[in-house]
Amino acid sequence: MAAITLSDVRKVYAGGVEAVKGVSIDIADGEFLVLVGPSGCGKSTLLRMVAGLETISSGTISIGERVVNRLEPAERDIAMVFQNYALYPHMTVRQNLEYGLKNRGMAKDERGRRIDEAARALEIAQLLDRRPRQLSGGQRQRVAMGRAIVREPAAFLFDEPLSNLDAKLRVQMRAEIRRLQSALRTTSLYVTHDQLEAMTLADRIVVLNAGRVEQIGTPMELYERPASLFVAGFIGSxxxxxxxxxxxxxxxxxxxxxxxxxxxxxxxxxxxxxxxxxxxxxxxxxxxxxxxxxxxxxxxxxxxxxxxxxxxxxxxxxxxxxxxxxxxxxxxxxxxxxxxxxxxxxxxxxxx
Amino acid sequence: MVENRPWLNALSHLVLITGVVVVAFPVYLAVIASTRGPNDFYSGLVPLLPGPHALENYSAMFGAGLSTSGAPPLGLMMTNSLIMALSIALGKIAISILSAFAIVYFRFRFRLVAFWIIFITLMLPVEVRILPTFKVVADLGMLNSYAGLSIPLIASATATFLFRQFFLTVPDELMEAARVDGAGPMKFFRDILLPLSRTNIAALFVILFIYGWNQYLWPLMITTDTGYYTVVMGIKRLVAVADAIPQWNYVMAAVVLAMLPPVVVVVAMQRLFVRGLVETEK
Missing domain, CATH: 2.40.50.140 (Nucleic acid-binding proteins)
Incomplete structure (x- = not known):
């Protein structure tokens, strides 16, 4: 577990398009922070920069005490949940969960222990020997979360993890994510375009618009005192x-x-x-x-x-x-x- | 197309059966002819029923060959063909899957140029570049060798292109998930991409094996030593006899034998092959 600090982070793409225009955020240890904004506002880019999947044009990102700008994703001690789950289709659920641990050279019985633990927490124990294509959308989502949990990383990164689920399942999984995060107390950065998701999940919300931070605050602060017209129009339904x-x-x-x-x-x-x-x-x-x-x-x-x-x-x-x-x-x-x-x-x- | 029209059904069956007969009849003739004695063809009537000489025809061709036509025993020629077809199929798959991996997953200078150069060679089949290729192979001293038979045919763009198209359909998130999971490029290739490409590799193997097996012009050009003759070019030699009538029973036995390995490969890999062509497993 660790705090994450972004200071004056910018992203300029090769064509000169500036996707993120100087964002500074302090995420406390154990906090659930939601990045919300319309599509194209730079929220996913920002998350991917924290993950190390996108290079940082300027500014620094640190996880814990370490500046991670130049580190590979695997060295940043983060786990990521992708929008389309990104499960390895040819591996069983168990192998999916195990892959990241194996690559880190973890001992076999420790791997088994963590997988059993995560499977119990997510109620996917009976699915461990299935393959991803034999699972429903909700089950795949659970496995994707399981893959993040078994790593016991310093931070979870969620990239719109619920947007491929139907409305009912989304509400259910939302509650599940919230429950897991408060049980694990792992620092989490969550990207969504759905303000309702942001309001219900977040300790604090960051509203992004066109690559800039519009407002940072608790859900109620944003609701009660929106700092700008954009936030006022975005939060609340x-x-x-x-x-x-x-x-x-x-x-x-x-x-x-x-x-x-x-x-x-x-x-x-x-x-x-x-x-x-x-x-x-x-x-x-x-x-x-x-x-x-x-x-x-x-x-x-x-x-x-x-x-x-x-x-x-x-x-x-x-x-x-x-x-x-x-x-x-x-x-x-x-x-x-x-x-x-x-x-x-x-x-x-x-x-x- | 779910209507039930008896006449249409009958007509489509008729067309299909005609097609099958047209394709299958020559094969049937070859099998029949290979079981006949040497004199059964002089009458000018082609026999349609099997004869009693199958065993002796096949064993003669397989073990001894026809000395009159300067062709070695079929056993040797088939081994040569097998070596050539296997090296071409495996070599092509190995090289093309790696180059496709490089082109799709790495950002390097002149990446597009590299891709287009590979792509352009699609327009240069063996027959077009055969003379310069022969010159190069001859200067490298690779005439009458397995290397000379297979290496020039390994370089080709088709398979690279197919793998590239397949890799492009693999979601990027899979690669990103592997990176977060601590897999480097080659580990990602081995653990994720290779297993996912399994059916594509099988389909390509079938196609490339048959392609290699059926090579005629290239082995004809670069082999003068009978020890390196391949079976497809050998058949031609069996027919082209001077001052005599071709011994059709022997020729047809050779033809049937030459047909067998591709058939075996197709039958053995049929399930994977079909899946590789129709299904994308993601």
Missing amino acids: PAMNLVPLAGGSAQAFDNLPAALAEEGRVLGVRPEHLELTDRLAGEGEVGLAMVVTSVESVGAESFLHGALGESGPAIAVRIPGYSRVEPGVRLRAVAPRALLHVFDQTSGRRAA
Whole structure:
């Protein structure tokens, strides 16, 4: 186990494309850190640089006390779980788990002990003599994790390990990964594009955008105080309502403090913080008027999608239970002023 | 194509059977002729039923050969052919799988150039480059030797190209996983790539063995010593007799014997061969 430190890490590809533009992250020993961002944001490149599968153009990466910039992946004491599992197809599950240990010259009975232990932890003991193609997707995922666990490395690196699984299995495996990591307390770096995965797994989340860190923080910090428009739109589902205060869209609000209602600001409020009402906003609240355009009911909750005012920016409101609201209906909604987010339009950063 | 039309069925069977007969009948004739006595062909009618002389024809050809046509016993020629076909097949596989490995998995200077040079030699079969190749082999003193028979035919691009295409379909993550697992390049090659290429190697072996076995022009060019004659060129000599009628019973016995090793190879490796052609195991 070890801490991982990235300082001012950059990646420039041969064609001059800069995929990672100076990223500094400190990952504490035993921490579960999730890198999240849209595709092409550089998160996988960053992970592969930590793994040693991609060269580092500048900056340093250290695992524990060692700077690993020039070390081979095998010398970095890390284990990696790949998106498509990358199990060796011609080897049995046992041989798959054993391969990395054998290459390190580990004694036979120690190998057997570790494999049995990992197989028990992952409940794959009855699969040890099968080949990968005889396994289901979830089982392959377990074996891939097993291959990482038996190594007992300083850090686990996960490269979107759940994205090939169906939705139900993904939820199950997510819980499993979380359980294993808290049992083993191994430093983990996990890459995903799914904000829900990030929120549920992470001790801390790093939101990446276009090769730069947008924000680092615990899931709740990111949810409650997104540092930029990008993070505000990325974390939370459905996404936060973001209303640029321009061209008179402020008219649709009531009780909006004058200090917030400046041109060039973007007002953000989460769908779950809006409450339908038929009165104007009271003390400490901000209200808005909207026209419903569509309704999504998912059973336990419903989402009303509409336009601010008459035909302004899109607004979504979450209401509990089933909704009988018809499209075309005019509604009012209020949210506590404390839950309002204000961003600067030009810089994209949080303003208040 | 799951319709049930009796007429279409009958027609397709007819076409298939005709095709099989056209291919199989000459083989049948060869087998029949090899069991007949030497005089059965003078009548001008080709016999269609087996005769009683099979054993003596085959043993004569295998052990003694036909001295009149200057060909050594078939046993020797078949051994030569076997050595040549095996060295060509194994040599080609060994060289091409390694060069494909280099081209696909290593970033080195002039990698593309190397690939294209190999690729271009696809356009230069033995027959096209036969004179310069002969000159080189002769100057190296490799005439009338097994090395001269096989080495010039080992250098070829087909197999390199096939292995390259196969390696490109092997996911990169497999190589990366092996790197994380502490396997160096050659260990990755031996532990992962070779086992994965098993069926491809088998398929190529079958194709290349037959290719080597059927070589005619090249052995004809570089062998003057009867001790290095191969069976396919030997058959030609059996037929080309001066001032006499070819002894068809002996010729056909030689033909049937020459056919056997490729058949054995195909039958023995058929399962792997078919899998190598149709299935990609990943």
